[in-house]
Amino acid sequence: MSISPLxxxxxxxxxxxxxxxxxxxxIPPRKRTSVKEMPYESGMDPIGDARQPYDVKFYIVxxxxxxxxxxxxxxxxxxxxxYSSGGLPRELRxxxxxxxxxxxxxxxxxxxxxxxxxxxxxx
Amino acid sequence: xxxxVITLIxxxxxxxxxxxxxxxxxxxERKVSAWMQDRMGPNRVxxxxxxxxxxxxxxIVLKEGVIPAHVDKxxxxxxxxxxxxxxxxxxxxxxxxxxxxAPSWLRFIIAPEVNIGLVFIFAVGSxxxxxxxxxxxxxxxxxxxxGSLRASAQVISYEIPLxxxxxxxxxxxxxLDLNEILNKQAAxxxxxxxxxxxxxxxxxxxxxxxxxxxxxPFDLSECEQExxxxxxxxxxxxxxxxxxxxxxxxxxxxxxxxxILFFGGWHFPWIATPESTYRFAWLVxxxxxxxxxxxxxxxxxxxRWTIPRFRFDQLxxxxxxxxxxxxxxxxxxxxxxxxxxxxxxxxxxxSILLFAVFGFFTVTAKRLELxxxxxxxxxxx
Numbered sequence: 001m002s003i004s005p006l007x008x009x010x011x012x013x014x015x016x017x018x019x020x021x022x023x024x025x026x027i028p029p030r031k032r033t034s035v036k037e038m039p040y041e042s043g044m045d046p047i048g049d050a051r052q053p054y055d056v057k058f059y060i061v062x063x064x065x066x067x068x069x070x071x072x073x074x075x076x077x078x079x080x081x082x083y084s085s086g087g088l089p090r091e092l093r094x095x096x097x098x099x100x101x102x103x104x105x106x107x108x109x110x111x112x113x114x115x116x117x118x119x120x121x122x123x
Numbered sequence: 124x125x126x127x128v129i130t131l132i133x134x135x136x137x138x139x140x141x142x143x144x145x146x147x148x149x150x151x152e153r154k155v156s157a158w159m160q161d162r163m164g165p166n167r168v169x170x171x172x173x174x175x176x177x178x179x180x181x182x183i184v185l186k187e188g189v190i191p192a193h194v195d196k197x198x199x200x201x202x203x204x205x206x207x208x209x210x211x212x213x214x215x216x217x218x219x220x221x222x223x224x225a226p227s228w229l230r231f232i233i234a235p236e237v238n239i240g241l242v243f244i245f246a247v248g249s250x251x252x253x254x255x256x257x258x259x260x261x262x263x264x265x266x267x268x269x270g271s272l273r274a275s276a277q278v279i280s281y282e283i284p285l286x287x288x289x290x291x292x293x294x295x296x297x298x299l300d301l302n303e304i305l306n307k308q309a310a311x312x313x314x315x316x317x318x319x320x321x322x323x324x325x326x327x328x329x330x331x332x333x334x335x336x337x338x339x340p341f342d343l344s345e346c347e348q349e350x351x352x353x354x355x356x357x358x359x360x361x362x363x364x365x366x367x368x369x370x371x372x373x374x375x376x377x378x379x380x381x382x383i384l385f386f387g388g389w390h391f392p393w394i395a396t397p398e399s400t401y402r403f404a405w406l407v408x409x410x411x412x413x414x415x416x417x418x419x420x421x422x423x424x425x426x427r428w429t430i431p432r433f434r435f436d437q438l439x440x441x442x443x444x445x446x447x448x449x450x451x452x453x454x455x456x457x458x459x460x461x462x463x464x465x466x467x468x469x470x471x472x473x474s475i476l477l478f479a480v481f482g483f484f485t486v487t488a489k490r491l492e493l494x495x496x497x498x499x500x501x502x503x504x
Binding site: 003004005006008009010012013014016017018020021023024025027028029030031036037038039040041042046049050051052054057058061062065068069072075076079080081082083084085087093094097100101104107108111115119120122 | 127130131133134138184185186187188189191192193200203204207208211212215230233234235236237242260262263264265266267268272275276279280282283286287290293294295296297298299351356357360361362364365435436439440443444447448451454455458461462
C-alpha cells in the first residue's frame, strides 16, 4: 500500500491550519462594540468606500507578467532536456539552440516594445 | 519501517521544526535588531529573553480576533489560512538534509516522488499571493486595499527574474529535482558549487526572493509609515499569526533554496562530502546545511536594518529594467557555454562582466536623468 506522501502532507497541513482557524474562534473572548467594527483609518471616520478604481498601470503590469511568465514556462522543459544525458540527442542540439535563440529574440523584441511604450515608467 | 509511518514522522518533524523556528526567528530578529541599534532587546522573560516566544504566543492566542462588520467574512477568514498553507506546502520538496543517508525513521524530504521540485516551489509559492490579495480585498479597508494592490504588482513582477535566474542552473544540471542538483554539486566538491558559475543568478535570486516574501527593503505592501499594517491592518489574534507564520516560513524556504541551489546544500569539504560515511555523518551534514540556512536568515535580518525601503517606482524599475535583462543575458550565456562545450568556469568572468556593464549603464542613466532634472529645475527658476 502506498499513499503519496505529498497527499498526506496536504491533509495534515489542512488539519493544522483548520485547527488554528477553529482555535481563533473558540479561545479568545468576543465583545462587539460599534467602534471596533468600523474600518481602521487611524481614528478618522472613513470617507467613501475602500473599493475604488485603481491605476491602469497595475493592469498593464499584470498583462506583461502573463506574457513573460508563460514564455518562462515554455523555457523550463527545454532547460531540463537540452543538455542532460537522457534529453535531446546530440545531433538535434544545434537546431534546438538556433530555435531557442529565435524564441528569446522574440521575447527581447516584446520586451523592448513594452519599454518603448513606457510600460516601465511609474512616474 | 512502514512507509506511511516514516512519512508521518517526517511531516511532524517539518511542521514542528518550522513552527518552532518561526517562533525563535521572531526572537532572533528582535535580538539582532536590538544589537544593530545598540539596544538590549527582549531580556525579561527567562534567561536572555529565551522564553519570550512562548509568552508572546500565549498572549496573542488569547487576544480578541476582531471580525469587523464591513468585511467579506468568508474571504476574510480564509485568507490567512491560504497564506500559511501555501508557504508550508512549498516546503514539501525541499531536501532538508542528506536524503541518501537518512536514518531509518526519517526521510529528509517530504515528497521524494515529486521530481519537478523547482517548478513545484514556484507554482505553490506564487499561490501565496492569493492570501495577501484576498486578505486585503476582504478587509474592505483603504490601507489594506492599497497594501494588497502593491503586493500583487510587486510579487508578480519579481516572479519573472526569480524564475529566470534558476534556469541557468537547470540548464547545467539538466534536472528540476532539488536533491539531484544538490548531489551534483556535492559530487564536484567545493569548486563545483553553483555559486562559482552563477554568482549573478544567485544575487538576482536572493534579492527577488526577498521581494517575493515582502521583506524589508521591499516591504511596500505593509510599510508602517504609509499603510499602518498593509493588507493585515484589520487582522488580529491567531489570524494575524497565520500571516506571520506564512511570511517566516517563506523566509526559511528561500534560505534553504539559496543554500541548496547555490552553496552546495549539506556539502562542505573534508567533513561533509558524499564519501564521508562515518557514524552520524547525517547529523554533521544536517548541521552544515542548517548553518548555511541560518547564515542566510541572519544576512536577511542584517539587510533589513541596513538598506532603507525602496520607493515603488524604484522597486518596479529594479525588476523590469535591471533584473529581467540581466537574468535573460545570464541565461543566454549559460546556453552558449553549454552548446559549445566550454568549461563552465568561464561563466564566472561572464557574470562579473555582465554585472559591471549593467551597473555602469544603470548608474550612468540615473546620473543623466538627475542632471537633466537639475537643469530643468534651474531653468524654471
